[in-house]
Amino acid sequence: MISITNASCVFRHASGREVRALDRISSTIGDGEFVCLLGRSGHGKSTLLRSLAGLNTLTAGEIAVDGRPVKGPGIDRGMVFQEDTVFPWMTVQANVEFGLLAQGIPAAERQGVAREWLDKVGLGRFGDSWPKELSGGMRKRVAIATAFAGGAPILLMDEPFGPLDYVTRRDLQNLLIDLWRSTGRTIIFVTHDIEEALVLAERALVLRAGRIVDDIRVDLTRPRDEEERASPRGIAISKTILGHLELEQHTPGAA
Ligand SMILES: Nc1ncnc2c1ncn2[C@@H]1O[C@H](COP(=O)(O)OP(=O)(O)OP(=O)(O)O)[C@@H](O)[C@H]1O
Numbered sequence: 001m002i003s004i005t006n007a008s009c010v011f012r013h014a015s016g017r018e019v020r021a022l023d024r025i026s027s028t029i030g031d032g033e034f035v036c037l038l039g040r041s042g043h044g045k046s047t048l049l050r051s052l053a054g055l056n057t058l059t060a061g062e063i064a065v066d067g068r069p070v071k072g073p074g075i076d077r078g079m080v081f082q083e084d085t086v087f088p089w090m091t092v093q094a095n096v097e098f099g100l101l102a103q104g105i106p107a108a109e110r111q112g113v114a115r116e117w118l119d120k121v122g123l124g125r126f127g128d129s130w131p132k133e134l135s136g137g138m139r140k141r142v143a144i145a146t147a148f149a150g151g152a153p154i155l156l157m158d159e160p161f162g163p164l165d166y167v168t169r170r171d172l173q174n175l176l177i178d179l180w181r182s183t184g185r186t187i188i189f190v191t192h193d194i195e196e197a198l199v200l201a202e203r204a205l206v207l208r209a210g211r212i213v214d215d216i217r218v219d220l221t222r223p224r225d226e227e228e229r230a231s232p233r234g235i236a237i238s239k240t241i242l243g244h245l246e247l248e249q250h251t252p253g254a255a
Contacts, residue, residue, distance in 0.1 A: 002029040002052065002154065002186070006061035009047050009210075021047040023210035024061065031153070032184045034177075036197040036218075039207035040245050045190045046158055048207065052188060053079055053156050065154065075103060078152035082159040086131045086142050092118065093127035095142055099150035117145040121175060137168035141175070148179060157189045161196070173199050177222070194241050198234060199224045206244045213244050 009022040021044045029035055037045045050056035051063055054072040063070045065077070078099070079085075086095050093114055100110035118124050121141040131139055140160060147155050161169045177200060180187050191197055197204050198218060206214040218237060220228050228234055 001031060001066060002188075003064050003067075004028070004048075004052075004061070005064075007048070007051060007058050007063055008060040009044075009051060009056065010059045020210050022051065022058070025210070025212055026061075027205060027212055027215065029186060029188065031186055034180055034187045034200060034202045035189070036201035036204045037188065037190045037207060038192065038194070038197050038204050038241060038245070041192065044207045044210040045192075047210075049156050049158050049188060049190050052154075053077055075099075075150065076152055077154045077156055078147040078150045080140075080143050080147050080155065080157040080160045082162045084131075084136075084139050084143070086139050086146070088131050090131075091127065092123060092129050092131065092134070092142050095131070096146045096149050099146060103150075113149050114145075117149040118142075120148070120179065121145045135168075137164055137172060140164065140172055144172070144176065144179070148183065148185070152185075154186045154188070157187065159190050159192070169196075170199075174223075176200065192245075194238050194245075195229065197241070198229050198237060204237070204241060206241060208244055214240065216240060 004025055004027045007022050007025045008020065011019045011021055013019060025048065037048060039045050047056060051058055052070065054070045054074060054077070087098070090098065096114035096117055097110045100113060115124070115127065118127055121144055123138060123141050123145065126134065126138070131142065134142070143160070161172050164172065173196065189200060198220065201218045204216045204218055205212050206216065216237060220231065220234055
């Protein structure tokens with residue numbers, strides 16, 4: 001279980017201006033949950049995810065995994081970023097094996113695990129390919145296979161499907177849901193896209209100005225097809241989230 005207690009993060013910019021990226025956030029995330037972090041640009045989603053990953057230090061408060069405070073990255077937490085995170089100088093198979101190599105897993109075992117995960121993401125025939133020979137969507141599959149193969153029970157994903165076209169994105173969303181359901185991993189997924197959250201999440205944490213302003217149970221049935229998302233409950237969830245994301249009303253004459 002992940003517990004976040006009064007987590008705050010203040011950045012001081014070169015101009016001397018201070019930005020409170022996280023403002024006394026508290027929440028708990030149970031094992032096996034699929035949580036989307038939603039919010040407008042600059043409202044703290046990536047900072048929270050990076051803090052969970054141990055890539056960012058809090059200025060106050062604490063994040064703990066199974067009672068152990070997060071002090072840096074660890075093999076219990078895998079990451080998938082928006083940018084391509086595959087190593088271009090390694091074959092697809094070597095990329096997926098890399099995290100296992102770092103854990104000291106013997107060659108035969110890591111080759112087997114990597115092959116198994118490449119099969120699961122539909123790239124069984126591409127182990128000997130170079131990343132540059134793959135499409136953007138296929139490279140993202142490599143990144144997903146690498147994250148799952150590493151064995152971390154918690155996977156942290158920062159807008160991983162952001163740059164992809166609609167159909168590729170939908171395919172990868174479906175793949176991710178299948179892998180989540182079959183493995184029971186905990187997934188925390190940053191998105192600014194309400195539709196993506198409705199397709200993926202069991203729970204949506206909405207961030208605004210560094211605070212969690214809503215914690216919504218996305219209790220739609222799966223598959224989350226157009227019809228399900230357009231159900232009264234789907235529309236109600238969308239409207240609630242949109243209400244939190246909408247621009248502040250500009251009051252004429254206000255400072
Ligand atoms: N390393 C940093 N140094 C200084 N300020 C930062 C740093 N990282 C984030 N910030 C600031 O913290 C605030 C929250 O940024 P964050 O990246 O967490 O937002 P976000 O919701 O993920 O945005 P986006 O959707 O655009 O990625 C922003 O004002 C940003 O400028």
